[in-house]
Amino acid sequence: MDKMINLKINGRQIRARSGQTVLEAAKTAGIDIPSLCHHPAITPHGACRICLVEIERQRTLQPACTFPVTEGMRVETESPKVVEERKFVLQMLFSERNHYCMFCEMSGDCELQALAYRYGMDRWTYQNPYPKIPVDGTRKYFIMDHNRCILCRRCIRACGELAANNTLGVKFRGARTMISADMDTPFGESTCVACGTCLQVCPTGALIDRKSAYAGREAQVERTKSVCMFCSVGCGTEIITRSGRVLRVEGEWEEHNKGVLCVAGRFEPVYDNRARIKTPLVKKNGELVSATWDEAMGIIASRLKTTKGNKVGAWTTCKTLNLTMSEFVAVFGGKLDANVGVLEPTLAEMELPVGGSLTDLVSSDSILVIGADPLSDHRVLGYHIKRARAKGASVLLVSDHHNGNAMSRFADRQFTYEELPRAIRMIQGTASPSVVYGAGTGQKAAEQLGILKRKAHFIPVFPATNGYHAKVLGLQSGLNSTPLEIAYLLLEDISPGEEVLQWAKKAKFLIVHTSYHGPITETADVILPSLLWSEQEGSIYNLEGKKAAVRKAVPLPEGLIPENEVLTQLAARL
Amino acid sequence: MSKVKVAMDWLAACAGCEMSVLDMDERLVQLLEKIELTSTPVTDLKHPPKEGVTVGILSGTVNNTTNLEVAKEMRERCKVLIAVGDCAVFGGIMTMRNFFDTDEALKRAYVETESTVDGIIPKSEELSKPIKACPVNQVVKVDIHLPGCPPSADAIYYVLTELLEGRIPVLSGENLKYD
Numbered sequence: 185m186d187k188m189i190n191l192k193i194n195g196r197q198i199r200a201r202s203g204q205t206v207l208e209a210a211k212t213a214g215i216d217i218p219s220l221c222h223h224p225a226i227t228p229h230g231a232c233r234i235c236l237v238e239i240e241r242q243r244t245l246q247p248a249c250t251f252p253v254t255e256g257m258r259v260e261t262e263s264p265k266v267v268e269e270r271k272f273v274l275q276m277l278f279s280e281r282n283h284y285c286m287f288c289e290m291s292g293d294c295e296l297q298a299l300a301y302r303y304g305m306d307r308w309t310y311q312n313p314y315p316k317i318p319v320d321g322t323r324k325y326f327i328m329d330h331n332r333c334i335l336c337r338r339c340i341r342a343c344g345e346l347a348a349n350n351t352l353g354v355k356f357r358g359a360r361t362m363i364s365a366d367m368d369t370p371f372g373e374s375t376c377v378a379c380g381t382c383l384q385v386c387p388t389g390a391l392i393d394r395k396s397a398y399a400g401r402e403a404q405v406e407r408t409k410s411v412c413m414f415c416s417v418g419c420g421t422e423i424i425t426r427s428g429r430v431l432r433v434e435g436e437w438e439e440h441n442k443g444v445l446c447v448a449g450r451f452e453p454v455y456d457n458r459a460r461i462k463t464p465l466v467k468k469n470g471e472l473v474s475a476t477w478d479e480a481m482g483i484i485a486s487r488l489k490t491t492k493g494n495k496v497g498a499w500t501t502c503k504t505l506n507l508t509m510s511e512f513v514a515v516f517g518g519k520l521d522a523n524v525g526v527l528e529p530t531l532a533e534m535e536l537p538v539g540g541s542l543t544d545l546v547s548s549d550s551i552l553v554i555g556a557d558p559l560s561d562h563r564v565l566g567y568h569i570k571r572a573r574a575k576g577a578s579v580l581l582v583s584d585h586h587n588g589n590a591m592s593r594f595a596d597r598q599f600t601y602e603e604l605p606r607a608i609r610m611i612q613g614t615a616s617p618s619v620v621y622g623a624g625t626g627q628k629a630a631e632q633l634g635i636l637k638r639k640a641h642f643i644p645v646f647p648a649t650n651g652y653h654a655k656v657l658g659l660q661s662g663l664n665s666t667p668l669e670i671a672y673l674l675l676e677d678i679s680p681g682e683e684v685l686q687w688a689k690k691a692k693f694l695i696v697h698t699s700y701h702g703p704i705t706e707t708a709d710v711i712l713p714s715l716l717w718s719e720q721e722g723s724i725y726n727l728e729g730k731k732a733a734v735r736k737a738v739p740l741p742e743g744l745i746p747e748n749e750v751l752t753q754l755a756a757r758l
Numbered sequence: 759m760s761k762v763k764v765a766m767d768w769l770a771a772c773a774g775c776e777m778s779v780l781d782m783d784e785r786l787v788q789l790l791e792k793i794e795l796t797s798t799p800v801t802d803l804k805h806p807p808k809e810g811v812t813v814g815i816l817s818g819t820v821n822n823t824t825n826l827e828v829a830k831e832m833r834e835r836c837k838v839l840i841a842v843g844d845c846a847v848f849g850g851i852m853t854m855r856n857f858f859d860t861d862e863a864l865k866r867a868y869v870e871t872e873s874t875v876d877g878i879i880p881k882s883e884e885l886s887k888p889i890k891a892c893p894v895n896q897v898v899k900v901d902i903h904l905p906g907c908p909p910s911a912d913a914i915y916y917v918l919t920e921l922l923e924g925r926i927p928v929l930s931g932e933n934l935k936y937d
Contacts, residue, residue, distance in 0.1 A: 284853075286937045311896060
């Protein structure tokens with residue numbers, strides 16, 4: 185247990201853990217010290233000086249965010265001297281760039297503005313020279329307005345420490361200091377991976393989300409805690425909505441991803457503009473026409489009732505809620521005794537452990553990545569591998585296509601599958617190894633990896649979101665080749681590839697359960713509309729094998745029914 | 759007791775602050791029992807009386823030579839000067855012109871505007887000349903700063919009633935806003 189330390193803050197006796205900063209100790213005791221450059225998820229930096237406090241026997245005021253507590257310390261957080269100094273610091277911060285709030289996107293939610301209000305700033309002591317500074321709009325999803333930047337360096341630290349991408353830094357010195365990417369490259373052309381972590385931590389209006397700009401202040405929006413549905417990492421999210429419309433997505437700090445998301449979870453879903461399916465559709469005289477649920481389900485039920493189970497094939501994406509997947513198995517596998525399966529591999533054939541956590545991963549000293557490309561497909565996992573590497577872990581990559589794997593740039597050693605035993609021997613000798621294995625691992629390699637079962641943390645990388653549950657349910661991937669009378673495809677919002685299209689075309693009667701129009705819906709006989717990620721309510725399993733709650737952030741479009749209910753209603757007609 | 763004399767004027771402003779003054783609604787009538795508005799930009803008399811007023815209120819940015827004269831005249835003729843609104847307090851949107859030199863700005867406004875045909879830059883001696891845009895306290899001493907774009911009617915009412923009570927208003931909470 186950590187050593188406890190006694191100190192006094194504002195005359196109050198408090199206890200803090202050794203190693204805590206004054207700011208952390210005060211926060212734990214419920215004493216509010218204002219901060220600006222500080223963010224709990226990243227290393228304290230002491231850049232802005234707003235958190236200055238008076239500490240007995242210290243010659244000058246000290247930043248609470250970086251100053252460690254010591255036994256018998258006496259701290260004053262709002263003494264006249266401290267308040268005067270904070271007002272001065274605020275005046276300095278406002279004096280450098282354009283801090284006219286009236287046309288700023290962040291006005292109302294800005295941490296700098298809130299502090300100016302708190303300390304009653306009604307004028308500027310140092311007239312703002314308001315230099316002409318460019319705006320960098322080269323990135324697709326968010327804008328950097330250097331004019332609003334206070335150089336707190338939260339973005340730089342988030343980029344380096346959380347996303348482990350190290351794109352951001354500063355150029356020039358003093359008042360001319362500017363946040364810059366890759367030694368002065370426009371952000372859009374830099375190594376930025378658009379994970380948006382910097383955007384989420386920016387305290388002012390310097391980083392602006394294009395989609396949700398001017399669309400609602402914190403007091404006007406609702407936040408719904410949910411889970412990202414776009415890969416099997418299952419990052420915790422907050423979906424920010426206003427009047428039933430999704431404005432943006434942020435990373436949840438309390439979940440395993442600790443606030444970090446990737447471009448596929450934070451931005452891309454909000455930009456999806458494929459044509460939505462709003463009602464059930466049935467094919468009449470060669471044309472798909474709108475139908476009621478009753479009509480569509482009636483047609484499906486009558487077809488199913490007159491067809492033998494072995495002539496029916498039902499395949500689902502793994503990217504579906506636990507309840508929906510279970511219901512799918514109960515209806516098609518149980519009741520109808522049809523051929524059932526999933527569209528994406530489930531890693532079920534590999535008898536390898538699961539359950540390794542991102543925390544385990546970051547504290548590993550060696551990481552074996554095999555049959556997976558986490559930086560392309562499971563990016564937040566990839567960022568965590570890079571984080572571990574930044575802390576000294578060695579990354580060993582086993583793959584067939586060294587150049588095609590985004591992780592290869594960050595691999596300390598690369599191996600072919602034939603060389604796997606050598607890689608295994610290398611990490612066997614380390615204290616805390618992790619194995620990240622994906623669908624490309626293969627049976628033979630899985631057997632070889634078995635030797636590490638007791639020692640390493642195993643993190644499975646399922647190719648699709650809820651692959652974990654599909655594995656638990658024993659669903660097999662791979663489409664069957666026997667001719668089918670009826671094919672049912674539960675696709676949610678995915679667009680299946682050519683192989684699935686060809687398979688579906690062979691069936692005499694095709695039912696597609698999906699959210700968007702696409703090549704597959706054109707060949708369907710009945711189309712059932714499904715919900716989107718922001719409308720789902722239920723749970724999925726994340727990469728750590730933990731059940732995570734997916735919550736509905738916006739109301740369902742009129743007439744839509746959750747997929748599991750559709751399946752239940754269908755079963756009742758059989 | 760005779761009424762306290764108050765004069766208002768504007769510099770380079772959008773009239774938003776004046777709208778907020780009017781937004782005091784019936785409280786304006788109550789105020790007028792205690793104060794006399796000698797001159798405002800929206801009434802017949804524009805200049806503060808030569809014999810002076812107790813309170814002068816200025817909105818807008820000091821943007822040209824006329825604004826400068828108006829600000830100086832108000833300062834000379836009032837005891838307490840209030841700068842009202844973000845433009846008068848901080849400089850406001852007008853300071854964006856400082857990015858360009860005057861010729862460039864005039865050309866953009868009078869010649870290059872998309873809807874202008876054969877535009878000319880007015881050059882009459884009688885016209886005021888643009889100067890570097892700045893807040894009021896850069897050219898004359900300001901006693902009370904009331905920021906806001908515009909400040910709310912409540913904030914303006916608070917400042918005036920505090921002064922009538924003989925107190926220097928201290929802004930906080932909802933009365934202190936920059937937007």
